[in-house]
Amino acid sequence: MREALCETRDGENLVLEGVKAKGRVAGRMLDMTIEQRFKNPEPTNVEVIYTFPLPWHAVMLGLEVELNGETLTGQVKAKVQARSDYEEALSEGNTGILVTVNADRSYTLELGNLLAGESCVIRLHYVQTLQPEQGSLRVTLPTTIAPRYGDAMRDGGYEPHAVPKVSATVEYPFEITLAIHGELVQAQIGSPSHKVAIRTIPAVGTKESFMTEVSLAAQAWLDRDFVLVFDQLPHASLGLAAWDRLDTGLGVVMASFTPKLPTRELLPVAMKILVDCSGSMNGDSIQAARSALQRILDELGEADRFSLSRFGDTVEHRSKAMWKGAPAALAASRRWAEKLRADLGGTEMNQAILSTLALPGAERNDVLLITDGEIQAIDTVVETARQSRDRFFVVGIGASVAEGLLRRLAQETGGSCEFVSPGEQVEPAIVRLYHRMRSPAVTRTRIEWPQGCRIHAASELPESVFDGDDVTVFARLHADSAELLTRSVRLLGRVAGVEGEICLAELNAEFIADEANTLARLAASQRYWQLKKASEQVPAMLKKPLPELAEKYQLVTDDTSLILVKRRAEGLQAQDMPELRTVKNMLAAGWGGQGSVTDPLGTPRFRSSNSNPAVRFSRTHDAGSLAVPAVWRTHRSPAADLTDAQIAGSLDDFEIPSFLRMQSETAKFRDIQVWKAPPSTAPFWVSLNGEDEQVLTEGRPNGGLSPAGLTEGLKRSPRSVWPKTYKELEGIQLVPRVIEWLEVVIGQGQPEAEVVQAFLQVMNQMDFTLRQTVTGALRNILSPGNKHQSALQSELQDSISKALEDVAAMSWPKGVLDYAEAGQ
Amino acid sequence: MFSTYQLSELCTLADLPIRTVRYYVQQGLVDRPEGETRAARYGQKHLDQLLLIKKWTAAGLSLDRIRELLAGEDAAVPERSKRRGTIEVVSRLHIADGVELVIEPSRAGLTPEQVRELSRGVMALFDAIEARDKTEG
Numbered sequence: 001m002r003e004a005l006c007e008t009r010d011g012e013n014l015v016l017e018g019v020k021a022k023g024r025v026a027g028r029m030l031d032m033t034i035e036q037r038f039k040n041p042e043p044t045n046v047e048v049i050y051t052f053p054l055p056w057h058a059v060m061l062g063l064e065v066e067l068n069g070e071t072l073t074g075q076v077k078a079k080v081q082a083r084s085d086y087e088e089a090l091s092e093g094n095t096g097i098l099v100t101v102n103a104d105r106s107y108t109l110e111l112g113n114l115l116a117g118e119s120c121v122i123r124l125h126y127v128q129t130l131q132p133e134q135g136s137l138r139v140t141l142p143t144t145i146a147p148r149y150g151d152a153m154r155d156g157g158y159e160p161h162a163v164p165k166v167s168a169t170v171e172y173p174f175e176i177t178l179a180i181h182g183e184l185v186q187a188q189i190g191s192p193s194h195k196v197a198i199r200t201i202p203a204v205g206t207k208e209s210f211m212t213e214v215s216l217a218a219q220a221w222l223d224r225d226f227v228l229v230f231d232q233l234p235h236a237s238l239g240l241a242a243w244d245r246l247d248t249g250l251g252v253v254m255a256s257f258t259p260k261l262p263t264r265e266l267l268p269v270a271m272k273i274l275v276d277c278s279g280s281m282n283g284d285s286i287q288a289a290r291s292a293l294q295r296i297l298d299e300l301g302e303a304d305r306f307s308l309s310r311f312g313d314t315v316e317h318r319s320k321a322m323w324k325g326a327p328a329a330l331a332a333s334r335r336w337a338e339k340l341r342a343d344l345g346g347t348e349m350n351q352a353i354l355s356t357l358a359l360p361g362a363e364r365n366d367v368l369l370i371t372d373g374e375i376q377a378i379d380t381v382v383e384t385a386r387q388s389r390d391r392f393f394v395v396g397i398g399a400s401v402a403e404g405l406l407r408r409l410a411q412e413t414g415g416s417c418e419f420v421s422p423g424e425q426v427e428p429a430i431v432r433l434y435h436r437m438r439s440p441a442v443t444r445t446r447i448e449w450p451q452g453c454r455i456h457a458a459s460e461l462p463e464s465v466f467d468g469d470d471v472t473v474f475a476r477l478h479a480d481s482a483e484l485l486t487r488s489v490r491l492l493g494r495v496a497g498v499e500g501e502i503c504l505a506e507l508n509a510e511f512i513a514d515e516a517n518t519l520a521r522l523a524a525s526q527r528y529w530q531l532k533k534a535s536e537q538v539p540a541m542l543k544k545p546l547p548e549l550a551e552k553y554q555l556v557t558d559d560t561s562l563i564l565v566k567r568r569a570e571g572l573q574a575q576d577m578p579e580l581r582t583v584k585n586m587l588a589a590g591w592g593g594q595g596s597v598t599d600p601l602g603t604p605r606f607r608s609s610n611s612n613p614a615v616r617f618s619r620t621h622d623a624g625s626l627a628v629p630a631v632w633r634t635h636r637s638p639a640a641d642l643t644d645a646q647i648a649g650s651l652d653d654f655e656i657p658s659f660l661r662m663q664s665e666t667a668k669f670r671d672i673q674v675w676k677a678p679p680s681t682a683p684f685w686v687s688l689n690g691e692d693e694q695v696l697t698e699g700r701p702n703g704g705l706s707p708a709g710l711t712e713g714l715k716r717s718p719r720s721v722w723p724k725t726y727k728e729l730e731g732i733q734l735v736p737r738v739i740e741w742l743e744v745v746i747g748q749g750q751p752e753a754e755v756v757q758a759f760l761q762v763m764n765q766m767d768f769t770l771r772q773t774v775t776g777a778l779r780n781i782l783s784p785g786n787k788h789q790s791a792l793q794s795e796l797q798d799s800i801s802k803a804l805e806d807v808a809a810m811s812w813p814k815g816v817l818d819y820a821e822a823g824q
Numbered sequence: 825m826f827s828t829y830q831l832s833e834l835c836t837l838a839d840l841p842i843r844t845v846r847y848y849v850q851q852g853l854v855d856r857p858e859g860e861t862r863a864a865r866y867g868q869k870h871l872d873q874l875l876l877i878k879k880w881t882a883a884g885l886s887l888d889r890i891r892e893l894l895a896g897e898d899a900a901v902p903e904r905s906k907r908r909g910t911i912e913v914v915s916r917l918h919i920a921d922g923v924e925l926v927i928e929p930s931r932a933g934l935t936p937e938q939v940r941e942l943s944r945g946v947m948a949l950f951d952a953i954e955a956r957d958k959t960e961g
Contacts (some may be wrong), residue, residue: 047850093861160847161847573863577861
């Protein structure tokens with residue numbers, strides 16, 4: 001299999017040799033060059049396909065290729081033309097390089113006819129406007145595309161050849177250097193994703209005397225986003241202006257507003273929290289999700305309302321409606337958050353959102369989604385979210401989160417996004433999130449462009465404007481002089497509770513020469529994507545000139561691609577159709593629990609314990625002494641083995657799953673006093689979730705103890721083995737919510753042992769007769785408390801009896817199970 | 825009658841983008857053409873293959889599955905997902921803290937000798953990685 005050459009681990013046969021990024025940050029602009037080095041180590045002619053991510057706001061501006069010692073530059077052409085040029089180059093034995101953008105705004109590079117032994121260096125140049133949020137700026141460079149849930153072609157809109165592929169064994173080295181200029185030098189700089197070296201060096205070619213250089217301090221790979229965080233930035237709006245070099249008389253103004261809202265009282269929130277518990281969240285991500293959720297809960301108060309749900313293949317709602325932020329509800333939520341596991345399989349996000357939206361709540365709610373965003377069917381999700389008219393706030397989690405998908409979801413619903421890398425402090429993100437949710441909405445926002453200029457085209461403002469979150473807009477203006485372009489630009493809007501229209505931000509753009517026409521190209525790019533993604537309401541007349549606009553300003557879009565063709569000299573052309581070599585992305589670090597990213601670098605991750613390795617069966621107890629290798633049965637079915645084991649009885653313990661062993665073991669330890677569970681029959685066990693769920697699976701209880709079941713157990717077991725702690729109540733399979741209720745509602749501030757004792761005492765006094773089991777209508781009248789017991793015991797028993805008034809043999813009272821909903 | 829097409833003609837007939845058709849050829853889903861580069865010619869056989877792949881992808885089959893079907897593998901009924909309550913006995917070979925090898929010998933079709941060999945191999949590899957890390961660190 002020649003295909004396998006791509007996958008070898010040792011590097012020699014990999015086509016992609018590595019990636020180097022070099023960038024410059026100044027003002028609100030990041031200027032980056034990504035260098036991808038390819039080498040064909042094989043004796044055959046190959047075509048390389050590499051699908052890679054770029055940041056969501058990145059605008060690709062150029063392509064430079066080094067091939068056989070020659071440096072060439074690419075050109076943007078209409079998509080169909082570029083494709084046909086490329087195919088022709090290949091069929092004629094020449095070399096073509098084509099860069100196209102995919103539906104999720106990742107890019108695919110095709111490099112065709114790279115002959116045996118040839119090398120090729122690709123340099124992609126992009127510019128990105130930076131968006132500080134509340135004094136903090138996050139600069140991200142994604143390096144890999146993590147596996148996503150769903151069909152890449154049907155749901156994700158990928159062409160077959162461009163579908164990103166992933167390998168768990170490939171390794172590509174990654175380097176990055178960033179030069180930081182201007183006021184950003186004064187910020188606190190750090191990277192939550194990589195070990196970086198930060199140093200101040202004399203600046204070259206600028207007005208300032210110093211700049212800051214950030215580079216990697218340790219070997220890195222293309223397996224996680226590179227993240228650089230700037231903190232404590234000054235709040236200040238900033239603007240740039242320049243002439244458009246392609247249209248005489250037209251000027252471009254870029255305005256980055258930092259809106260300042262009048263201080264208002266903080267508003268209560270009404271939010272539906274939805275946590276992604278699909279398999280891809282396993283490991284670091286679910287850990288980060290748990291801590292994010294705990295922090296979110298910490299901020300909730302009595303005036304707030306919230307609901308909790310988690311999803312994967314299915315969705316599970318913790319409450320039937322929204323809860324008040326009361327102590328009992330919050331305590332229940334914390335317990336729920338603590339137990340979050342990424343065990344729900346796939347990522348049926350759309351179904352989960354629909355189901356969550358359907359939960360009864362306030363007229364207008366916010367939805368808070370905690371996820372890694374690794375899904376293909378994002379269009380459906382965005383559409384569902386938009387139609388709900390709720391704002392979607394997103395906390396993106398993971399080492400290689402699908403930034404673009406989540407940004408779209410938040411932007412189009414008027415919410416916002418926060419991202420948290422594994423091991424990063426979650427606190428600042430949550431603080432910013434609440435700051436937005438608790439602020440009054442800004443409505444009817446508009447921009448006043450400089451006086452004396454006539455607007456040619458101006459970009460739309462986002463759905464929402466938040467205090468301290470940068471908003472970047474562009475306008476193309478007819479102006480008679482450069483001075484006119486630098487006059488005041490204002491962002492205006494209305495805020496609930498404040499009379500009339502107010503000015504949220506104001507700036508005077510700085511006029512620059514801009515020989516590369518970057519500003520005009522950025523403006524064109526923003527216009528292109530805004531109109532392209534706009535709904536049907538936008539007249540077709542506005543959308544029609546978009547392909548032309550993209551080609552004129554040399555932008556890689558849905559309608560255009562970057563193409564470069566190198567004609568080969570006679571005799572040096574390829575003679576056949578090249579073999580395909582798809583560059584597989586590295587599996588994102590920590591994805592789905594594949595190793596941990598949060599481990600401190602350099603420390604050994606495994607404790608050595610290789611002496612006497614033990615072979616164990618999965619269902620046995622965790623006994624440490626099972627060092628004897630089990631008998632391997634190769635040609636027999638496991639079921640047959642089990643029957644044998646049961647018959648033989650004398651086989652070693654570990655060959656029988658523990659639950660089948662239970663009976664014989666109880667017999668063996670007859671003299672030792674242990675908790676005796678009630679028989680596995682219907683009246684003693686109840687399901688944990690829905691009523692229709694089967695309580696017994698093949699004779700084994702699958703739910704928790706019913707009231708009658710607990711009472712029966714108490715009668716069978718001596719008092720000395722009764723549970724004494726909440727944990728032990730869990731051990732005898734009491735319904736978890738009943739334990740939570742005990743802990744949170746009854747036991748607030750009381751000693752655990754007393755609470756458990758009081759509860760069991762009350763339950764022990766109950767008597768469910770067979771008739772009651774059937775009708776469930778009668779209750780035993782509780783006998784008066786024992787004279788010898790303490791006042792606390794009496795008090796506890798009293799309140800427990802009261803709460804259990806509605807208890808029936810086969811069902812715990814509603815008020816107990818839904819304790820967190822009580823008091824609303 | 826044996827008609828021959830250029831790649832672009834073939835794409836028009838199959839109503840598929842040229843990139844997709846070439847991808848299928850490179851992937852071995854469609855036979856390579858007669859002749860190379862400019863002189864490459866495709867026939868009815870290639871068109872039939874393309875139309876079949878098109879039909880199958882439209883029906884929701886993945887390219888990997890199509891490859892298997894084209895290679896003459898049985899259109900086997902997919903294995904039933906495990907029923908609730910099904911008991912499966914697997915062995916967990918403990919290699920180090922947090923590292924286990926899970927083997928279900930009957931499904932893996934391994935003999936006891938092979939399982940032992942695998943286990944020894946994995947353990948040796950783990951030791952080698954650890955030893956290397958120590959010397960490097």
